[in-house]
Amino acid sequence: MNILIIEDEMRIARRLARMTAQYFEQQSAGIMLCDDLETGLKHLNQHPVNLLLLDLNLNGEDGFQVLEAMVARSFQTIIVSAYTEKAITAFAYGVLDFVPKPFDEERLFQAFGRLTAAPVLSENQLKFLAIRNSGLIRFIDVAEVTCIEAAGIYSELHLQNGTVALHDKSLDALERILPAKDFVRIHRSHIIRWAGAEKLIIGPGGKYAMQLKNGNLLPVGRSRYKALCERLKAT
Amino acid sequence: MLFLLSACSEPDIRYDASEARIAPPVNNSLYARVNIDLKEKHFTTPLGVKVHSFGAFEVFWDGTRLGQNGIPGTPTRAEAPGTETSYYQVPDALSGLGKHVVELKGTQVHLNEMGRSVMVKPESYLGLLRRPLIDLAFVNLMAGAFLIAAFYYVFLYLNSQAKTKTTLLFALICILFFALLVMEYIKFTIDIPYTRFYWRLSLVGWLTFAIAVLIPFYFIIHFKLPRPALLTALLASVLLFIYVFNYGHYDHTAHLYSLTWWISSVLVVIYACIKKRKGSLLVLQGLLLSMLISRYMYYDFSLYIAFTIILLCILYLQTNASRQLELAHRESQLLSSRLQLELVKKNIQPHFLRNTLTSLMDWIEETPAEGVKMIKALSGEFDLMMEMSEASLVPIRQEIDLCKRHLEVMQFRKEVNYVWTEEGVDETETIPPAVLLTLVENGITHNLPTENSLRFHLQFYRADGFKHYVLDCLGKSRPAGNTSGGNGFKYVKARLTESYRDNWQFEAACYDGGWRNQIQIGL
Numbered sequence A: 001m002n003i004l005i006i007e008d009e010m011r012i013a014r015r016l017a018r019m020t021a022q023y024f025e026q027q028s029a030g031i032m033l034c035d036d037l038e039t040g041l042k043h044l045n046q047h048p049v050n051l052l053l054l055d056l057n058l059n060g061e062d063g064f065q066v067l068e069a070m071v072a073r074s075f076q077t078i079i080v081s082a083y084t085e086k087a088i089t090a091f092a093y094g095v096l097d098f099v100p101k102p103f104d105e106e107r108l109f110q111a112f113g114r115l116t117a118a119p120v121l122s123e124n125q126l127k128f129l130a131i132r133n134s135g136l137i138r139f140i141d142v143a144e145v146t147c148i149e150a151a152g153i154y155s156e157l158h159l160q161n162g163t164v165a166l167h168d169k170s171l172d173a174l175e176r177i178l179p180a181k182d183f184v185r186i187h188r189s190h191i192i193r194w195a196g197a198e199k200l201i202i203g204p205g206g207k208y209a210m211q212l213k214n215g216n217l218l219p220v221g222r223s224r225y226k227a228l229c230e231r232l233k234a235t
Numbered sequence B: 001m002l003f004l005l006s007a008c009s010e011p012d013i014r015y016d017a018s019e020a021r022i023a024p025p026v027n028n029s030l031y032a033r034v035n036i037d038l039k040e041k042h043f044t045t046p047l048g049v050k051v052h053s054f055g056a057f058e059v060f061w062d063g064t065r066l067g068q069n070g071i072p073g074t075p076t077r078a079e080a081p082g083t084e085t086s087y088y089q090v091p092d093a094l095s096g097l098g099k100h101v102v103e104l105k106g107t108q109v110h111l112n113e114m115g116r117s118v119m120v121k122p123e124s125y126l127g128l129l130r131r132p133l134i135d136l137a138f139v140n141l142m143a144g145a146f147l148i149a150a151f152y153y154v155f156l157y158l159n160s161q162a163k164t165k166t167t168l169l170f171a172l173i174c175i176l177f178f179a180l181l182v183m184e185y186i187k188f189t190i191d192i193p194y195t196r197f198y199w200r201l202s203l204v205g206w207l208t209f210a211i212a213v214l215i216p217f218y219f220i221i222h223f224k225l226p227r228p229a230l231l232t233a234l235l236a237s238v239l240l241f242i243y244v245f246n247y248g249h250y251d252h253t254a255h256l257y258s259l260t261w262w263i264s265s266v267l268v269v270i271y272a273c274i275k276k277r278k279g280s281l282l283v284l285q286g287l288l289l290s291m292l293i294s295r296y297m298y299y300d301f302s303l304y305i306a307f308t309i310i311l312l313c314i315l316y317l318q319t320n321a322s323r324q325l326e327l328a329h330r331e332s333q334l335l336s337s338r339l340q341l342e343l344v345k346k347n348i349q350p351h352f353l354r355n356t357l358t359s360l361m362d363w364i365e366e367t368p369a370e371g372v373k374m375i376k377a378l379s380g381e382f383d384l385m386m387e388m389s390e391a392s393l394v395p396i397r398q399e400i401d402l403c404k405r406h407l408e409v410m411q412f413r414k415e416v417n418y419v420w421t422e423e424g425v426d427e428t429e430t431i432p433p434a435v436l437l438t439l440v441e442n443g444i445t446h447n448l449p450t451e452n453s454l455r456f457h458l459q460f461y462r463a464d465g466f467k468h469y470v471l472d473c474l475g476k477s478r479p480a481g482n483t484s485g486g487n488g489f490k491y492v493k494a495r496l497t498e499s500y501r502d503n504w505q506f507e508a509a510c511y512d513g514g515w516r517n518q519i520q521i522g523l
Helices: A010-023 A037-046 A064-070 A084-092 A105-113 A171-177 A222-234 B002-008 B125-159 B165-188 B194-222 B228-245 B250-274 B280-296 B299-348 B350-366 B368-388 B396-414 B435-446 B486-500
Strands: A002-006 A030-034 A051-054 A076-081 A097-100 A128-133 A136-141 A145-151 A154-159 A164-167 A183-187 A190-193 A197-202 A208-212 A217-219 B013-017 B029-041 B047-052 B056-061 B064-069 B085-090 B098-107 B119-124 B417-423 B453-463 B466-474 B504-511 B514-522
Touching: A002 A010, A002 A037, A010 A030, A010 A105, A010 B350, A010 B396, A030 A037, A037 A064, A051 A064, A064 A076, A064 A084, A064 A136, A076 A084, A076 A105, A076 A171, A084 A097, A097 A105, A128 A164, A145 A171, A171 A183, A171 A190, A183 A217, A183 A222, A190 A217, A197 A222, A208 A222, B013 B119, B029 B119, B047 B056, B047 B098, B047 B125, B056 B085, B064 B085, B085 B125, B119 B125, B125 B165, B125 B299, B165 B194, B165 B299, B194 B228, B194 B250, B194 B299, B228 B250, B250 B280, B250 B299, B280 B299, B299 B350, B299 B368, B299 B486, B350 B368, B350 B396, B368 B396, B396 B417, B396 B435, B396 B453, B435 B453, B435 B466, B435 B486, B435 B514, B486 B504, B486 B514
Parallel strands: A002 A030, A002 A051, A051 A076, A076 A097, B417 B453
Antiparallel strands: A128 A136, A145 A154, A145 A190, A154 A164, A183 A190, A197 A208, A208 A217, B013 B029, B029 B098, B047 B085, B047 B119, B056 B064, B056 B098, B453 B466, B466 B514, B504 B514
C-alpha cells in the first residue's frame, strides 16, 4: 500500500501521516510526504501509488486542476481540505471522500474505510469520469455510461453512443465512487446501469445472466444473484 | 415674458429722420439739425424724443425749446457736459403728423476729434421712460443670478477638499459676467458725462475680452483638450488682433469678440463630442441655440441671453462634475468599509481558522502544553486585529507586533522557524493596518525556508522625499510562485490609496535570496 500525502502545512502533514500509518499498520504501508504540488506530481510519475491524500489549496494555489488530473489515475483520491465549499465539486469529479479540516482520527478512518467497504447507497455524487487519453484529460458525463467491464487492471466504459473508453481505475475502485443508486455490480467483471436492467435469466447449467433493455446478455455472479433479485422486485 | 412681449410688439410710430446736419464748430460751439417726418403715430400719450449726442446743449422742436442736457459753456463759464443720451417730452400741440425740425444748440468742448454723429429718435415719451425699466428688470435678474452663482462657487471652492480648478474658473466667469451686465446697463442708473462715455465702453470691451478668453478656456480644461495653454494663447492673440485692428469701434469689437469665443467654443465642444466627453453634446446644443437667438433678436440683449445659455450649460457641467466627486467620495467610503471587512475576515475566514484548528488539535493531542502556547499566540493575534480593525492608520509598532504574532501562529502550523528582524523603524510612524501582515502572509506562502528557517527583515528610512519601507523575505522563492500576488497585493494597494491617495508606490519582486516588498510613501 503506497500512500502519498500532499499537504503544505507540516504539522497537519505529520498528523495525517501518523494517523494513516496507524490505520494501515497491518498492510506495511509506504507513506510519502510532499509539501508542494511539483514534488508531489514528480513522485506520482516515478512511483506506484495506491492512495492520494490531497490538500486543495497549496501555497496559495488552487489544487483543483491537479485534482482533475488525479481522478483520471488508477489510485483513489481523498481530499483533506479547509475549503469545504469545494466538497460537492470534488465528489462530482470522483474523489473517494472529502475530509474537512479540522479532522480527527475517526473522520479520517471513516474515509479510509471506504477503500474497502461496500459503497453506501446514494452517497456519492459523481458526475464525471476523467479519462487519460494520450496525455490529455477528457471528462465523460456519468450519464453517458451504460455499463462497465473489467479489462485487466483497467476498466472499459461502454457509452451510449456505442463507443468504449478505457479508464485507469479498476472495476473495484470505480464501484466505490460510482453512485450506488444508479450503478450496480452484477459480476466481478461487470457493472451495469440499473435503469438498463430488464430481467434475470437462469441459463442452462445453472448460469445466471442479466438481460438488458438493449437486448444484451451479461453474466451475473452467483453470490450477487439473490441481492439483484430482491432489488428487481423492489423496483 | 415681459421682455419678449415688449420686444415683439408692433412699433407704434413710423417716421423718417434725416441725417443730422452739423454746423462746423466755431469755438467749440455745437449746432445740429435733424429733419423728422412723422408718418404714423398709434399712441395718444405725449410724444418724446431721444437724443444721442456729445456736448452740452439745448434741444428745440420746431423752434420751441424742449429742454437741455448739461450746461453749454460761455466765454465766462466752463461747459458742464451732458450725457450721451437724453430724453425730452414734446408738447402735444407740436406733435402732430408731418414735418418737424429738431435743433441742438450748445457747446462741445471735448472729444470733438471722435466725430461722433448726432441722432434723434421720436417715440412715445412713456415708452422712452418705460424701456430702461423693462431692460433693467431682465438684466438685474440675470446679473443677480450670476452674482449668487459666483459667490456660491467661490465658497464651494474654498470649502471643498478637492480644489477643482474649473470651479474657481466658473466663479470667475460668473463674476465677470455680472460685472459686464452692470457695466453695460449702468447708463440707465448713473448720469455719465459724455466726456467719460468711452470709459464705460472700454470697460465693457475688456470685460467681454476676458469672458471671450475664459469661456473657451473653461471648455478646454473641462473637456481635457491637449495643450490647453497653447490653445488659449492662440485664442487670446486672435482677440488682441481684433482689438488692435478695430481700435475705437467699440460695439463692432465686442461683436467680433463674441463671434470669436463662440466659434472657438464650438470647435472645442465638437472636439469633445468626437472624443465622446460627457455633457459635450448638451453644450453643443446650447451653443447652437445661443447663436440662433443672437441672430434673430435685438443685438444688445441677445448677446446676454446667449451668454446666459452658455453659462447655464457650464453650470450643468459643474453640477455634473460635483456629482462625479460625490460618487468618488461614496466610492471611497465604500472602499474603506470594504477594507475594514477584509481585515476582519483575514483572521476569521474559515480556511485560516480550519487549518489553524487542525494544527491545534494535533498539538493538544501530542503536547498539550505547546497547544496552550499556540492558543495564546492565536488569541494575541486576534486581539491586535480587533484593536486595529476600524482604524485606517495604526502605529507601526502595533503592525509589527501583529506580524510577529502571526509568525508565531504560523510557526506552530508550519513548524518552520520564522525570524523577524528590523532596522531604522521610527516609532512615531503610522501605516495602514495589516499591510505588512499581508506581505508577511505572502512571504510565508511563496517562499521555501532554508534550513527550516525563514527570515523577515524590515527596514525603514527616509530618502528622496519618500518614506521607504522595505520588507525582505529571505528564503528561496517557490519556482511556481505567483508573482502578481493576487488579492493580497490588491488589499495592500487599496489600503495605501485609502490613506495616501496616489502619493505612494508599491513594488514586490523576487531577487536572488528571497522576495522584496518596497513601499514608498510621499513625505
